[in-house]
Amino acid sequence: MENQIYQNNISVLKEIYGENIIDILSDESDEEIIVEEAKDGSYTLKIVSDGQSRYITSKYAPIREAKKFVNNIEDYDYETLFIVFGMGIGYHIFELSKLLGENNKILIIEPSISIFRKSMEISDWTDLMKKGKIFFFVGEDIELIDQFYNRHINELNVSNIEFLVFSHYDKFFPEIYRGVVKRLKECIEYIQVSICTLKYFSNQLNYNLFKNLKEIIKGNNIKLLKNKFKDIPAIIVSAGPSLDKNIRQLKEAQNRAVIIAGGRTLKPLLDNDINPDIVVSLDPARAVYELIKDNLDKEIPLVTTVISQSDIIREYRGKKYFSNVLESIGLINYLLSKEIDRIPQGGSVANMSLSLADYMGCNPIILIGQDLAYTDGRVHAQNSTYEFDGNNKKPNEGLIEIEDIYGNRVYTNKVWLSFLRWFELYIRENSEKEYIDATEGGAKIKGTKIMSLKETIEKYCTKEVNIAERLKNIDSSESDIIEKITHSLRRLQELKKNLIKVKKKSISGIKFSKKMLEYYRDNREYDINEILKALDDIDEDIKKYKLMTMGIYHFISPIILQIYHKEEFREKVNETEKERGIRLAKKSYTLYEGIKNSIERVIPLIDECIEDFKQYERSMKYE
Structure with missing residues (x-):
């Protein structure tokens, strides 16, 4: 029979994390956790696995061990975010909680569900949980750690994180430890890239917002596109090196899938007599104008944001659909007296195009040219480079090695890696649809099915649909x-x-x-x-x-x-x-x-x- 401490803890856990916490805690484990009384009268934990036993916490003095753990922490203040790898019984967490100020939080990562259960039976966590001071990540699924980090790490606290390893947890769970550290580093780098982008473009973003206001009023709410292409395939065309392999095959998908291009891929598609159905423009900088300036007279619908590059938005002839951005929702709603829908944008045109395809109801969602890596030592496809890009070769520094679609190693950079992780997180959180990577090269995007574009078109793009006509007939009539x-x-x-x-x-x-x-x-x-x-x-x-x-x-x-x-x-x-x-x-x-x-x-x-x-x-x- 479960004790009262456990029942109280579980009750609060369910309030915070929902009923599915019970499913997580009911997972069976091969390891056995034995609770023993330590020499100092407190409890210690012994883990038995594969015929071997080892103590997770001190066999003799767990309380002294906990105090020593906290005393060794040097660089912190009352706004530090603590991340602790290893929960044990929790004595060290309770000692750490004594240091907390109003703005401190502790993220606890416990790889063993069995240890977590034992801690819930022995230690009363209810007070710290109710105060919002501690948050748990339990289990070995590293793919879920991104969601955990994203909920708690942001632009405001990213420079004030203290990562701590309890006892010998890094030795007990080495693979999980490496994964936790690797994903934390990636999360921090992604946020740092966002901060640099915000600082660099802060003037441009405010400038674009007011410059775009008249066009936003004259244009269309992205809400008009919601579920307009339910269960019709979408193909998102990016400019990675592998696009050279299959761009011409897209001709076979015209009027059988919604073809979505970015500014960089619009010209090569048109040069190959392929008319995309939608063009997406996300970036705020003037440089993106150079990518599209020769095709501003096209009637292809443009999907953009309220803070995207203003010259493109002003001069583009086609129908324009606007997505709001999180930071401007209140202001735009006030100035226009209406709500403009917002779709997730990620950090790249391809990220935004994926969420757009999902928003429009498309299924499956197919990626091509989405290398996110220096395939064959190149940055872009040959027909997608411009004079201002400089050379199209892989640099010699800032390289990160990752797995490619064939299981080999390929180089990427931290910006592309952040786009890759965004894809993986979005796909995981919206897994009811099918995602196909038909790039035929580049980084492996977890959650996607890897197929050639030819196979993909033959299997999924089988029905004729007049995409352009359907877009043309969307009723966008509003008041004067x-x-x-x-x-x-x-x-x-x-x-x-x-x-x-x-x-x-x-x-x-x-x-x-x-x-x-x-x-x-x-x-x-x-x-x-x-x-x-x-x-x-x-x-x-x-x-x-x-x-x-x-x-x-x-x-x-x-x-x-x-x-x-x-x-x-x-x-x-x-x-x-x-x-x-x-x-x-x-x-x-x-x-x-x-x-x-x-x-x-x-x-x-x-x-x-x-x-x-x-x-x-x-x-x-x-x-």
Whole structure:
């Protein structure tokens, strides 16, 4: 009969993780876990497997072992995310929990379901679980660890992670340990790439958002494409080196599958007399304009985002469908008074194309040219390179070795690897559909069936469907454009007025942050309670304009990341009141200055947008 501690733990686990936690815990294991009383009166665990036994925790003094584990931790603060490989009975976790501040969390990775069950029988985890301080990953399926990491590691905490190995867990479970570390490194690198992208493109993203606004109003909500091609195959055409092998075969799939191209593959497809059904444009940078500038007059529908490259969106002649992005949902909904659907975008055009195909109901979803590797030492297919690309050869550094579709080794880079992991995670989470890798080369994408394009077309692309006609007949009629422009114009003017108010508040925030710093650092004789109240009032006032401050999101994001990543802004262990005051004053000053500067940069964009809308209104009245 299960004891009360176990029942209480399971009850809370089910509240947090759902009923399927019972299925996980009921999995049978070949290993036997024996609980013994240690010399110090606590409990220890012995694992028996393949006729051999070994102690997971100290045989003599598990409590002392736990204290030593925690005492050896040096580099942490009250915002550190702890990842602990090895749960044991949990004494070391309870010791570690004594160090936690308000913003600390512990991610516990326990490879053995049997050990996890024993810990649930012996130790009361309910308090830590209810407080949201600990989170568990249990089992040996490394493919699931990505989801676990993605839930808990983000742009704000990625630079403040402490990975800890308990006891000899890395020796007891060496393969799982290597997989856990490898995937953690990949997760961190993926987020670091995202941060670099955000910092590099922060100006461009805000610029594109306001430049695209009129086209978004005149264009179409991506929602119109939802489930419009249910159970029709989709072929996503990417520009990897292997595309040279089978691009001409795509002719056989025309009007038998939805062919989705990116900017780089549009020209080679047209050169081979293949008309894609949809073009996807994701990137915000001007460079992507060069890929598509000679084909902007095509009538092929374009699927893009509200922050994608604005010149392409303005000049493209075909019908345009817009997906929102997470950071702009509130602002776009406010400016347009309607919701624009959002599909996952990943980090590449191919990532977004996969989620688009899924969103449209396509099945199966077929990938070609998706090497994600330097196949034959090349970067792109021969017919997909441009002068500004430089040479098309594999570099000599930054290479990562991974498995290819034939089981051999092939080189990739960390950016492509992040795209690969995104594919694998998306496929795992949306496994009800069939995914086929018909690239005929490149990296292995787990979750896909590997086939040649010829076989794929013969098996799946068997029914004639007039894709272009179906797209043409999608009803996109809405209310009068001029009416929507007038409405959004009023909202833009309101946005500008409110951002100016926020700017004034931020200037006051800068002034009081300086005073706070002078009080704590220079011992100035100010009324600190008055200063703190003023800063609290400013914070509350700015919160009232939370929706409006979304207008500066992409400008302010690098500042927010700086605040979270710089050690001087993190709450230290055992910091004095003076140290805390100096830290908070500097943090506050940096934030308010960032808000002020961001508003000063975005106001000209809003002014330009307002003037553009007014001109459009005038021109429409005279037509």
